[in-house]
Amino acid sequence: MDVPPESRIEALLRGEGLLRTYEGRRVVDVDWIEVRTGEVLALLGPNGAGKSTLMRLLAALEPADAGRVLYRGREARRSDPEFRRAAVAVLQKSYLWRGTVVQNLEFGLKVRRVSAQVRRERVRGVLEALQITHLTEAPVDTLSGGEAQRVALARAMALEPEILFLDEPTADLDVTVRRGWLADLERIVRHAAPAIVLITHDPGEAFALADRVVVIEEGRIVQEGAPPDIFEAPATEFVASFTGAEFMLDGEVTETREATLIVRLDSGQALEAAGRAEVGGRVRVAYRPEDVIIGLPSSSTTSARNRFTGRVARLHPQGGLVRTRLEIDGLSLEVLITRHALEELGLAVGVPVVAQMKATALHVFPV
Amino acid sequence: MDVFVDAIRQAIQLLLSGDPYLWQIVSRSLQVSGLAVLLGLLAGIPLGTWLGLARFPGRGIAVALVNTGLALPPVVVGLFVYVTLSRQGPLGSLGWLYTPSAMVSAQFVLAAPYVAAITLAAVQSVPPDLRLQARALGASRWQALLLHLREARLSLMAAVAAGFGAVISEVGAVIMVGGNVHGETRVITTAIVLETRRGQFATAMALGLILLAIAFTANAFITRVQQAQPRRRRPLAS
Amino acid sequence: MPAFREAHPEYRVRVIAVGSGEALRLAARGDADVVLSHSPRAEEEFMAAGYGGARRQVMFNDFLIVGPSGDEASRCRRLDVASALTCLAESGALFISRGDDSGTHAKERLLWTAAGVEPEGDWYLEAGQGMGAVLMMASEKGAYTLSDRGTYLSMRERLRLEVLVEGDPVLRNQYAVITVRDASNLEGARAFAEWIAAPNAQALIGEFGVERFGRPLFSPNAAAR
Numbered sequence: 001m002d003v004p005p006e007s008r009i010e011a012l013l014r015g016e017g018l019l020r021t022y023e024g025r026r027v028v029d030v031d032w033i034e035v036r037t038g039e040v041l042a043l044l045g046p047n048g049a050g051k052s053t054l055m056r057l058l059a060a061l062e063p064a065d066a067g068r069v070l071y072r073g074r075e076a077r078r079s080d081p082e083f084r085r086a087a088v089a090v091l092q093k094s095y096l097w098r099g100t101v102v103q104n105l106e107f108g109l110k111v112r113r114v115s116a117q118v119r120r121e122r123v124r125g126v127l128e129a130l131q132i133t134h135l136t137e138a139p140v141d142t143l144s145g146g147e148a149q150r151v152a153l154a155r156a157m158a159l160e161p162e163i164l165f166l167d168e169p170t171a172d173l174d175v176t177v178r179r180g181w182l183a184d185l186e187r188i189v190r191h192a193a194p195a196i197v198l199i200t201h202d203p204g205e206a207f208a209l210a211d212r213v214v215v216i217e218e219g220r221i222v223q224e225g226a227p228p229d230i231f232e233a234p235a236t237e238f239v240a241s242f243t244g245a246e247f248m249l250d251g252e253v254t255e256t257r258e259a260t261l262i263v264r265l266d267s268g269q270a271l272e273a274a275g276r277a278e279v280g281g282r283v284r285v286a287y288r289p290e291d292v293i294i295g296l297p298s299s300s301t302t303s304a305r306n307r308f309t310g311r312v313a314r315l316h317p318q319g320g321l322v323r324t325r326l327e328i329d330g331l332s333l334e335v336l337i338t339r340h341a342l343e344e345l346g347l348a349v350g351v352p353v354v355a356q357m358k359a360t361a362l363h364v365f366p367v
Numbered sequence: 368m369d370v371f372v373d374a375i376r377q378a379i380q381l382l383l384s385g386d387p388y389l390w391q392i393v394s395r396s397l398q399v400s401g402l403a404v405l406l407g408l409l410a411g412i413p414l415g416t417w418l419g420l421a422r423f424p425g426r427g428i429a430v431a432l433v434n435t436g437l438a439l440p441p442v443v444v445g446l447f448v449y450v451t452l453s454r455q456g457p458l459g460s461l462g463w464l465y466t467p468s469a470m471v472s473a474q475f476v477l478a479a480p481y482v483a484a485i486t487l488a489a490v491q492s493v494p495p496d497l498r499l500q501a502r503a504l505g506a507s508r509w510q511a512l513l514l515h516l517r518e519a520r521l522s523l524m525a526a527v528a529a530g531f532g533a534v535i536s537e538v539g540a541v542i543m544v545g546g547n548v549h550g551e552t553r554v555i556t557t558a559i560v561l562e563t564r565r566g567q568f569a570t571a572m573a574l575g576l577i578l579l580a581i582a583f584t585a586n587a588f589i590t591r592v593q594q595a596q597p598r599r600r601r602p603l604a605s
Numbered sequence: 606m607p608a609f610r611e612a613h614p615e616y617r618v619r620v621i622a623v624g625s626g627e628a629l630r631l632a633a634r635g636d637a638d639v640v641l642s643h644s645p646r647a648e649e650e651f652m653a654a655g656y657g658g659a660r661r662q663v664m665f666n667d668f669l670i671v672g673p674s675g676d677e678a679s680r681c682r683r684l685d686v687a688s689a690l691t692c693l694a695e696s697g698a699l700f701i702s703r704g705d706d707s708g709t710h711a712k713e714r715l716l717w718t719a720a721g722v723e724p725e726g727d728w729y730l731e732a733g734q735g736m737g738a739v740l741m742m743a744s745e746k747g748a749y750t751l752s753d754r755g756t757y758l759s760m761r762e763r764l765r766l767e768v769l770v771e772g773d774p775v776l777r778n779q780y781a782v783i784t785v786r787d788a789s790n791l792e793g794a795r796a797f798a799e800w801i802a803a804p805n806a807q808a809l810i811g812e813f814g815v816e817r818f819g820r821p822l823f824s825p826n827a828a829a830r
């Protein structure tokens with residue numbers, strides 16, 4: 001990856017050459033990473049990818065085996081009070097201490113010896129922002145999971161940090177609670193701190209909340225960019241499948257054009273797809289099930305180059321969506337459509353359909 | 368059966384009359400065991416905390432050793448303390464043998480490992496990332512440690528009560544190093560032995576009732592603490 | 606005991622070793638069939654109260670006043686107990702009493718009364734323990750105490766105590782055997798009492814301790830007045 005010149009962008013926090021091994025295994029191996037003022041940065045990756053560890057290194061909560069972390073150009077240390085004032089982290093489990101909600105909220109402020117009046121104001125502020133004023137005097141052991149997460153976030157926000165680290169803020173929550181919490185987070189996160197670093201394993205969450213996403217696989221950064229860029233142009237097979245383009249077709253490149261390639265699939269069909277590869281090279285083509293456009297044979301075509309005729313082989317209803325498998329001359333395509341669309345088209349097993357895909361919805365990766 | 372009833376009746380009369388011999392013994396018991404447990408706390412809590420949180424080669428053995436502290440036989444401790452404090456022993460020059468200082472010392476040797484073992488378990492039962500979260504909010508290393516201990520405080524209090532109950536009811540160590548001297552080193556347990564031998568069942572029974580009451584109180588406290596452990600409405604995290 | 610069992614294999618004997626006071630109380634409660642004790646006053650009360658069947662003297666040994674060694678410590682050495690005790694009381698030297706209503710304790714109280722001294726004060730310690738424990742305490746603290754010769758001799762090597770007063774007739778310690786009137790095994794009790802007063806047993810008593818200490822610890826006197 002190219003290193004942006006430091007003078008161009010305001011880098012609040014910068015990690016360089018960060019290395020962390022644990023029991024012989026490389027947990028984090030990052031050349032450089034930046035956190036900038038005014039942005040929400042997401043560290044996205046599957047469980048065990050090292051993102052929590054990377055967060056701890058950036059927040060100087062754990063020492064790196066090699067490399068350094070610079071805060072406004074100065075090296076950041078765990079015990080440095082100025083850095084600790086600037087960088088606050090909310091760890092994955094909420095870790096509230098015994099006592100009432102208000103006692104927890106005041107903790108960091110008391111440590112900083114903030115005056116009682118300022119404490120009260122700040123606490124009132126975060127209670128309102130997170131809509132938990134009704135829980136002010138509640139003992140911590142009576143809180144539900146969702147309430148505890150809010151309190152944990154409020155506790156950190158009360159300190160008005162420059163950089164706020166949130167480790168998996170929606171993990172460990174029930175589905176319904178999570179949905180509501182995510183909606184609130186979208187609203188809150190913007191104003192919670194000048195810079196936010198969000199750790200998550202959920203691409204949807206990352207794309208919804210972040211300005212910039214860093215995708216991490218096995219301790220390394222494999223792609224970095226704004227959510228649409230990652231979504232539309234995944235850099236590796238891993239990124240593609242992790243962000244939803246989980247279906248792969250194998251084939252060989254037969255022709256290269258300006259921005260696209262022609263791939264002859266092993267099943268015989270020819271696809272025009274976006275990407276770069278050598279002619280004759282083996283490739284994998286990844287696609288998202290929602291990017292396959294289904295129509296009846298009689299309907300007019302779209303601008304999609306890739307057009308195939310086949311039959312509906314299977315239907316898997318999943319609530320409001322239906323996962324559909326199409327058989328097209330030895331090629332199986334997985335498609336995701338709404339129930340409404342299913343009914344409109346009158347689809348059932350055996351019904352002939354036309355499947356189309358835009359070249360930009362097909363991502364090619366050399367094998 | 369009459370013997371019992373009579374003895375208990377007389378015992379209660381003795382207690383109610385505020386017999387000075389009795390209360391002087393009870394007060395000494397409380398002072399000796401109380402001081403021993405207090406010193407045991409000062410030594411045992413830091414030791415248990417350190418063992419619970421630090422990692423170093425040989426830690427396993429150290430932990431095993433401290434855990435045997437929960438089962439140290441008082442007579443054996445009495446033996447070692449006696450020999451140590453006797454005139455030929457290494458600390459004979461202190462002249463503590465047959466004085467309350469010897470008794471406090473012996474009970475301290477009993478109480479400290481006890482407190483350390485329970486502190487060790489209590490400290491380990493608090494999630495380690497709790498301290499990290501505290502530091503992530505700006506706490507210093509010591510503030511985070513104190514917080515960790517505070518989280519374990521209920522177990523620690525139960526430990527203290529258990530330790531106190533254990534030392535105040537032991538007789539082996541305290542009779543050997545104290546000598547059961549009237550007015551100086553006679554405590555509840557050693558007095559019960561003597562009064563029973565002398566046939567003074569009422570006195571022995573009165574002291575026995577007091578000791579039972581103390582043991583019961585300590586136990587009631589521990590039970591209350593255990594019942595007060597928080598029960599979450601819904602699990603915070605799986 | 607082994608000798609008694611040999612002579613009378615038909616009886617099973619369980620020995621409970623306690624001070625005289627407690628022994629007599631045990632017997633009064635019916636927890637013993639025969640008692641061997643050395644506390645004449647308590648024994649007389651026991652008989653007077655009707656608990657005892659028959660009582661006869663068996664042997665005697667003597668008591669000693671022992672204390673720390675050294676010139677300073679031997680200042681109170683006398684031939685008679687009364688003046689020695691008075692001297693000790695006046696000098697304020699540490700004295701340890703059994704304090705447990707045992708035979709030795711009873712004897713000690715008698716001696717103080719005879720000397721006309723009321724023992725109380727910081728120098729007079731009432732330990733509530735047995736003879737061995739009290740001797741250890743006296744040795745450790747450099748104090749005086751009243752002890753029977755037997756226990757003192759058996760522990761002498763481990764103690765830093767010397768004899769201060771011995772030989773005064775008032776220090777004689779008479780042992781008696783008493784059968785309990787309401788004993789559950791009266792036959793066995795009588796057999797024991799007779800056996801111990803008989804010449805065989807008396808001879809055994811007379812030899813006890815000679816090998817180890819060079820002199821007998823007890824003087825049999827069942828046959829004497």
